[in-house]
Amino acid sequence: MTSRVTRRRALVAAAAAGLGLPAAATVAEAAPAPARHSGRFQNLRVATFNASLNRSRDGQLLEDLATGEDPQIRAVAEVIQINNPDVLLLNEFDHDADGAGLDLFREKYLQVPQNGKSAVYYPYVFTAPVNTGVPSGMDLNRDGTVGGADDAWGFGEFPGQYGMAILSRYPILTDQVRTFQNLRWADMPSNLLPAEFYGPEISAELRLSSKSHWDVPVQVGPSTLHMLAAHPTPPSFDGPEKRNQRRNSDEIRLWADYLSPGRRSSWIVDDAGVQGGLAPQEQFVILGDYNSDPLDGDSWPGAIDQLLSHARVQDTTPRSTGAVEAATTQGGANKDHLGDPQFDTADFGDDPAPGNLRVDYVLPSRPLQVVSSAVYWPAQGSPGSELTGVHPFPTSDHRLVRVDLQIKS
Template sequence: MSRRRALTAAAAAGLGLPAGAAHAAASGPAPVIQPGVGPAGRGRSTNVRFATFNASLNRAVEGGLLADLETGQDPQIRAVAEVIQINNPDVLLINEFDYDAEHRAIDLFRRNYLEVGQNGRTPVHYHYVHTAPVNTGVPSGLDLNRDGTVGGPDDAWGFGLFPGQYGMVVLSRYPILTREVRTFQHLLWSSMPGNLIPESYYGTEIAAQLRLSSKSHWDVPIQIGTKKVHLLAAHPTPPSFDGPEDRNGRRNHDEIRLWADYLRPGKASRWIVDDSGTTGGLQPSESFVIAGDYNSDPTDGDSWPGAIDQLLEHPRVRDTKPASAGAVEAAQAQGGANSDHKGDPRYDTADFSDVPGPGNIRVDYVLPSKDLQAVASAVYWPKAGEAGSELTGTYPFPTSDHRLVRVDLQIRGL
């Protein structure tokens, strides 16, 4: 693996420093930012594109993603990079990006894939990065799946074959205020008032030790001109792969509820404690964008009732309902579970198995606060035969079974 720029990403991710200075030596000067596309200046407004993409950049063995990133030729990663280049987000959350403590993976992803034009696309540059440890694959030392043994992916704090599998990363063209980032990796599920822990399944001793977040929850403040926007990033567990106790469905609901409570001042958010010991939620005056794969559809699938509605119907949240024509076409062509869905297929963001399985559903979200003006939104799901449709095929899919979701917001730098 190349180590020439390994410290660049580590500095950006761990210290909140722009990667631009060291980065420029490796890849040339930073791109010119045009009005309405990049950083907002004082006294004017600009459109900023926020996006989320569960890119399936996870591998079955620790170090597998690093090996694929180093080559610069992995076809799936190239396709992921091309999707990002086509959509050109200014702030991007990637779910399912395996974490490594030295942050080499994200550095390689930028240098070998994003900053190289894929199939003639324009390269993209992100000088600010945030990533951090997650609960997936981290041994709990407890028998969480109640099979009489301790160890393995089901007994990790979050399901994973190794620590950091299915991690997250934030890429931004705007400064990330890393010293203000709040993480909630260690927040106890039992600390949530009225939680849905199936204590009869886990037992009192284990229930008291469970972590709420299956990966992590991050509040990542981003400075856009004079405006600070909090990116609230997460990836709750799928509400499946359990038994009649519905432990994953319950956890998914409460992982989503964490952000719903975080947006409520006073008593409702007083129980929330971040990993540095600071309590409480986000102030009512603060702007935010909730982003990520929340593994919950408002009408279909097997979520706990009302799970994602905790955000979609929250008084501070705006749902722009990103849509695509490709999702409608796919639901009609694939049939199966899709034929029984109650929700409008144009809002689907994931192409899951139809028989058996939940079919295509809406699980990926970019939800801005109501004080931010939404200009446009979309799910990147081209119809068959359209340009880019080769990047979003069904299994074996060239990128992911999820689609990139984007929302353009008008941000005024006053």
């Protein structure tokens, strides 16, 4: 397989000024303590945030970032400053090949105190191309024409829309990064691909990942943690063939197989042509907006359970009080949900369905020591609630999810 992985494009930069947090200052709300040594262990906060930093046309996010004054981006930065993660996955951050967007986001927003919050510094970042908006040259939606967002390898108006990025205070081992942008859906054994809908030509070429899947190793002292990042397609906007439900489930299954030894992972080949999954002794954290709730919504049955029930994965069930309040206030589909609303991570209450759901995950490997976890969703009237709010949201319809770990130092 020809490699299209852009490791040489991987944007890993070390800035001397960004190797730690600045001295404490008087702030309206103190940020949580940064990573620190404690005996033989080091505290590490890992978070995921679908920040809705996507725009309707190519280059528009760069323009908004360059001003340093965009209200939504400032609010997103403030949420990050309050939660102060050591490693952060951003979903829906439009990708640009030069990484200019990430540079602007750090320089003009994260490293600038927002409403008195402490600035945050991430000397290491990783981003790479995604499938959204990349033309397939095929009629993927079977409407008789070729072209447009529905006929891209992943739904998008332009290449890189709804991209991903990882920001870290710790070194990213870019030479060991694995990406799976080009992995074909048909290569997955016993897949859910609706071959009758697509036909043999499309079925043979359709990519599994709607954005991409990344294994990004981060060096934390003597330990290496693999950040397994993804953003599977929403399991909606479907016809009777359920192509998006099926794809979402198999995108989730990719990581389940990747963590399984032997034949279950032997079909997986990364963009550099390397075969197989993650070795049993390696530690990891699964991150991202997986667009799948364990009990509610319109996912393929058991989709996210492929990870939640995996032998190598622990679910810390992050929660919030704001989610319970929102579900109660909004009513609608939330009244009929089977899941406990305290675990919700996304506010979809402006739609009649599906109601608020748990779709964003931070799932550490089982041997890792978990200290705490949370969803950043303050109750109305509490500090920070102005950053989550109600539709139209000042930041995103998703909430930042974080897990605090202790890593051997």
